[in-house]
Amino acid sequence: MPVRMRTALVPFATLPLAACAGRQSALDPQGLQSDQILRNFLIFLIVGAVVWIAVLIVLCVGMLRRKRAADQPLALHHSFEQTTGRVVFALGVATLVIVLGLSIVSYAGQRTVFAKDENALTLKIIGHQWWWEVRYEDDSPDKSFVTANEIRIPTGQPVKVELESADVIHSFWVPSLTGKMDLITGQKNELQFTAKNAGVYRGQCAEFCGLQHAHMAFAVLALSADEFGRWRDHENQSASSPTDPLGKQGEQLFRARGCALCHTIRGTLAGGQLGPDLTHVGSRTTIAAGTLPMTPATLGGWIADPQHIKPGNYMPKMPLQSDELIAILHYLEQLK
Amino acid sequence: MTVVAEQRELRDDGLSGLELSARLDSIWRTPSGLLGALMSVDHKVVGRRYIVTAFAFLLLGGILAILMRIQLAGPEKTFLSADKYNQIFTMHGSTMMFLFAVPVMEAFAVYLVPLMVGTRNIAFPRLNAFSYWMFLFGGCFLWISFALNVGPDVGWFAYVPLSLLQYTPTKRPDVWAQMITFTEVAALAVSVEIVVTVFKLRAPGMTLDRIPLFVWAMLVTAFLVMFAMPAIMVASTSLILDRLVNTRFYDSSSGGHPLLWQHLFWFFGHPEVYIIFIPGTGMVSAILATFARRPVIGYPIVILSLIATGFLSFGLWVHHMFVTGLPQLGAGLFTASSMLIAVPSGLQIFCWLATLWDGRPVYRTPLLFVIGFIAIFVLGGLSGVMVASVPIDTQVHDTYFVVAHFHYVLIGGAVFPLIGAVYYWFPKITGRMLSERLGRWNFWLAFVGFNLAFFPMHILGLIGMPRRIYTYTADMDWAHLNLLSSGGAVVFALSFALLLVNVIISLRAGALAGDNPWDASTLEWATASPPPPQNFDRIPVVKHRDPLWFDNGTLPVVAGLSVERREVLLTSLAEAEPQIREASPEPSIWPLLTAIATTVFFIGSIFTPWAVLWGTPPMAVTLIGWFWPGGSKEDEE
Ligand code: HEM
Ligand SMILES: [Cu+2]
Numbered sequence: 003m004p005v006r007m008r009t010a011l012v013p014f015a016t017l018p019l020a021a022c023a024g025r026q027s028a029l030d031p032q033g034l035q036s037d038q039i040l041r042n043f044l045i046f047l048i049v050g051a052v053v054w055i056a057v058l059i060v061l062c063v064g065m066l067r068r069k070r071a072a073d074q075p076l077a078l079h080h081s082f083e084q085t086t087g088r089v090v091f092a093l094g095v096a097t098l099v100i101v102l103g104l105s106i107v108s109y110a111g112q113r114t115v116f117a118k119d120e121n122a123l124t125l126k127i128i129g130h131q132w133w134w135e136v137r138y139e140d141d142s143p144d145k146s147f148v149t150a151n152e153i154r155i156p157t158g159q160p161v162k163v164e165l166e167s168a169d170v171i172h173s174f175w176v177p178s179l180t181g182k183m184d185l186i187t188g189q190k191n192e193l194q195f196t197a198k199n200a201g202v203y204r205g206q207c208a209e210f211c212g213l214q215h216a217h218m219a220f221a222v223l224a225l226s227a228d229e230f231g232r233w234r235d236h237e238n239q240s241a242s243s244p245t246d247p248l249g250k251q252g253e254q255l256f257r258a259r260g261c262a263l264c265h266t267i268r269g270t271l272a273g274g275q276l277g278p279d280l281t282h283v284g285s286r287t288t289i290a291a292g293t294l295p296m297t298p299a300t301l302g303g304w305i306a307d308p309q310h311i312k313p314g315n316y317m318p319k320m321p322l323q324s325d326e327l328i329a330i331l332h333y334l335e336q337l338k
Numbered sequence: 339m340t341v342v343a344e345q346r347e348l349r350d351d352g353l354s355g356l357e358l359s360a361r362l363d364s365i366w367r368t369p370s371g372l373l374g375a376l377m378s379v380d381h382k383v384v385g386r387r388y389i390v391t392a393f394a395f396l397l398l399g400g401i402l403a404i405l406m407r408i409q410l411a412g413p414e415k416t417f418l419s420a421d422k423y424n425q426i427f428t429m430h431g432s433t434m435m436f437l438f439a440v441p442v443m444e445a446f447a448v449y450l451v452p453l454m455v456g457t458r459n460i461a462f463p464r465l466n467a468f469s470y471w472m473f474l475f476g477g478c479f480l481w482i483s484f485a486l487n488v489g490p491d492v493g494w495f496a497y498v499p500l501s502l503l504q505y506t507p508t509k510r511p512d513v514w515a516q517m518i519t520f521t522e523v524a525a526l527a528v529s530v531e532i533v534v535t536v537f538k539l540r541a542p543g544m545t546l547d548r549i550p551l552f553v554w555a556m557l558v559t560a561f562l563v564m565f566a567m568p569a570i571m572v573a574s575t576s577l578i579l580d581r582l583v584n585t586r587f588y589d590s591s592s593g594g595h596p597l598l599w600q601h602l603f604w605f606f607g608h609p610e611v612y613i614i615f616i617p618g619t620g621m622v623s624a625i626l627a628t629f630a631r632r633p634v635i636g637y638p639i640v641i642l643s644l645i646a647t648g649f650l651s652f653g654l655w656v657h658h659m660f661v662t663g664l665p666q667l668g669a670g671l672f673t674a675s676s677m678l679i680a681v682p683s684g685l686q687i688f689c690w691l692a693t694l695w696d697g698r699p700v701y702r703t704p705l706l707f708v709i710g711f712i713a714i715f716v717l718g719g720l721s722g723v724m725v726a727s728v729p730i731d732t733q734v735h736d737t738y739f740v741v742a743h744f745h746y747v748l749i750g751g752a753v754f755p756l757i758g759a760v761y762y763w764f765p766k767i768t769g770r771m772l773s774e775r776l777g778r779w780n781f782w783l784a785f786v787g788f789n790l791a792f793f794p795m796h797i798l799g800l801i802g803m804p805r806r807i808y809t810y811t812a813d814m815d816w817a818h819l820n821l822l823s824s825g826g827a828v829v830f831a832l833s834f835a836l837l838l839v840n841v842i843i844s845l846r847a848g849a850l851a852g853d854n855p856w857d858a859s860t861l862e863w864a865t866a867s868p869p870p871p872q873n874f875d876r877i878p879v880v881k882h883r884d885p886l887w888f889d890n891g892t893l894p895v896v897a898g899l900s901v902e903r904r905e906v907l908l909t910s911l912a913e914a915e916p917q918i919r920e921a922s923p924e925p926s927i928w929p930l931l932t933a934i935a936t937t938v939f940f941i942g943s944i945f946t947p948w949a950v951l952w953g954t955p956p957m958a959v960t961l962i963g964w965f966w967p968g969g970s971k972e973d974e975e
Pocket of ligand 1: 495830
């Protein structure tokens with residue numbers, strides 16, 4: 003967190019500031035939009051803090067002023083009531099001026115945050131209970147591909163996400179990069195943002211979307227333009243077939259045991275549409291929409307019993323022998 | 339002693355004080371026994387029940403809050419399952435908003451407004467009894483469903499499409515939607531009663547500019563209810579129709595739209611917040627005047643602010659929808675209109691500060707709560723200005739920042755004044771004082787506990803914690819602040835336990851209060867504590883805004899009301915000049931029976947559409963019983 007900001011956050015100073023640098027924090031902006039929003043916020047914070055402290059001072063002084071205790075209620079003086087009435091009115095006008103000023107600050111910020119760039123890299127995000135479908139679409143179909151729960155973007159280039167929902171309302175939110183926007187059935191929303199620095203930023207669904215709303219996160223990987231290009235070219239390709247016998251067995255079981263009813267692996271016969279596309283699942287950093295880090299153990303645990311990790315999600319527990327599980331796991335890990 | 343009944347029935351002008359009092363008492367008294375209690379139409383009896391019931395729901399809602407805070411005290415706790423947590427936060431929100439905050443304010447109005455305007459009963463007392471029963475049955479229905487595991491779980495806002503049959507095939511959202519209807523009926527009924535009581539039943543001489551500020555606040559609130567409730571009525575009825583008979587109001591695949599729900603819901607939901615807050619301001623004004631030992635400075639400013647707040651509150655519902663992809667310019671305008679409400683709220687605060695500044699404050703418990711209110715509410719209002727800004731809202735919407743914000747506004751703006759009001763009016767209602775020593779403890783525990791519980795949530799929201807999540811992982815760095823917050827919640831809860839202890843001790847052994855223990859200025863203090871069934875032996879005549887302070891000891895009274903039957907005096911709208919004597923209804927069992935029939939109808943219709951058929955006759959019968967022409971003779975003068 004930059005020093006300038008630390009000083010501005012004086013009212014919070016007594017509280018653990020270290021916490022502000024979390025993985026999903028609006029106070030640690032890494033994007034042009036989140037930066038603008040934070041500046042906007044700090045203006046409001048300072049104005050608010052001044053007003054609040056002023057009110058408290060008036061309150062305390064008013065309470066502590068030495069006054070004779072009064073048994074009888076005070077008599078009223080017409081002229082005094084009038085003067086105070088005027089003071090109150092003047093303060094009201096001052097409030098109005100502050101409020102209008104803040105509205106203008108807000109609107110200016112809003113214009114910047116929602117400014118559109120025609121050359122933005124466009125991708126489509128579709129919310130599902132409780133995971134994210136990410137489509138990189140291109141005019142030529144061989145440059146289009148689909149992935150899930152992880153978004154890779156180039157740094158320094160505006161990115162436009164088109165937001166849709168497959169079921170209920172979700173909300174796309176990566177506080178390090180920008181504010182949120184809802185995904186609503188029957189409506190297309192969009193959001194633009196630009197990552198300043200390379201890094202991994204966490205995002206999370208922010209609109210209550212049912213049982214596992216708490217476990218609907220995702221990762222945004224901001225890569226340098228070169229790296230992004232390389233990743234994109236690779237992601238474009240279909241899955242490479244396994245060469246070892248265990249992998250081959252896994253690929254075969256993937257279809258035979260019903261996984262392929264719901265999942266797609268491009269370049270194979272698996273073409274299910276209900277669950278996330280698994281073409282390059284082995285290269286993702288988390289499983290179950292950001293619920294757990296991707297390791298052989300967590301992936302194995304998930305396939306063995308998805309309801310244990312994320313109760314109520316729409317992937318059923320599949321009847322697998324332990325050797326079958328090992329083969330499928332081995333296969334999936336190779337899908338990089 | 340013989341009283342010759344002439345042609346003309348007996349009026350109160352001919353009787354001595356004691357005899358008058360005894361006679362009025364016997365005709366206004368609620369009949370004894372269980373049946374009598376069920377028939378009562380005394381606004382004080384109903385109001386007391388209403389208050390106690392609403393506080394019982396506060397207790398239940400508070401227990402749920404603590405359960406949530408236990409679950410969130412640390413990362414990955416398994417104290418509650420996802421399903422239980424979702425039911426609990428939904429029940430917490432719904433209980434607090436629909437079964438506690440709005441009803442408790444109405445309950446105080448039901449009890450206090452008739453006393454404060456100097457009349458014998460509320461307008462439409464049977465409707466009042468009916469409204470209480472509907473509220474009770476609706477609340478019990480919701481909580482019994484919860485106990486039977488059909489408690490709603492789609493949030494107190496019940497957004498579609500999640501709450502549609504397709505995504506929530508259980509009966510849970512139906513239970514929620516029907517409970518809404520119960521509370522709508524109750525709230526609408528009370529607001530009609532309040533409006534008519536204030537407009538037509540004021541004591542002679544209580545012109546519009548002599549109405550106590552609390553009564554003004556309740557009047558504005560009643561109008562808000564009347565304009566806001568129909569929106570949710572339409573919304574929840576459409577929801578239940580979509581679910582039960584397959585209409586398509588909200589289904590985007592066949593011409594409906596999910597945002598329709600949000601517009602309707604927030605068109606109600608935003609004013610709802612003011613329906614809770616404005617009565618709070620009325621309580622603040624009442625308490626402040628008494629303990630600052632002077633009338634609130636800027637009486638007309640306060641009233642205009644209340645009215646302006648009421649109007650504005652209907653013009654800013656869209657700020658709940660800034661991230662649904664609305665046109666930018668429109669959203670920007672709603673920023674301005676939302677922030678504008680800071681002006682009337684600010685004006686009221688300035689008036690109160692000026693009052694304290696000029697007054698000679700006596701620091702008793704009610705005043706402490708008012709001071710706590712100012713500190714907390716101003717902070718909540720300022721974070722409200724932040725949330726009203728579109729860019730800031732895109733970050734903090736649906737995070738714990740918002741949870742912090744609205745608890746500062748709701749608890750700071752309504753619950754603190756309310757607890758102050760409990761300390762303030764308890765002597766009037768029960769005849770006994772609450773302990774001042776426990777009261778101070780109560781205040782400090784509440785103030786410290788509240789801030790510990792909710793201040794950290796601002797930061798949690800900013801560092802990325804969304805709301806309505808049942809768990810989070812340790813690596814999110816949210817654990818410490820959550821633990822702090824949960825600790826604060828426990829302290830805050832203890833303050834309510836202390837209030838309960840104080841109430842129980844005082845009911846048994848509290849010091850006797852006398853008529854006007856605080857030397858307050860408004861009419862409710864002009865009668866005994868607790869007030870007799872007839873409220874006032876003789877109807878007072880008002881000549882000042884603060885009749886008990888500036889009328890040199892004795893209030894003038896009017897004479898001429900019957901002492902043989904229940905009568906209230908109707909006065910003109912603006913000048914409160916006496917117009918006619920009007921009969922006030924006798925106790926009746928029909929409101930209860932009607933409420934039972936209505937409940938059977940509503941609940942039955944969740945399970946079978948046929949309930950609309952077989953549920954109607956009992957309702958018709960009970961309503962006919964209720965409105966069967968009585969035998970009271972007309973007597974206009
Ligand atoms: C002991 C005092 C209280 C505590 C500790 C508390 C705590 C909480 C918490 C932790 C949540 C967030 C739930 C979530 O997003 O997962 C919440 C939500 C809420 N609270 Fe409270 N609360 C308290 C009192 C109140 C009161 C007095 C009111 C109203 C007058 C209230 C109204 C609400 C509402 C409307 C929600 C939103 C529920 C939803 O998201 O659907 N709370 N409360
Ligand atoms: Cu979601």
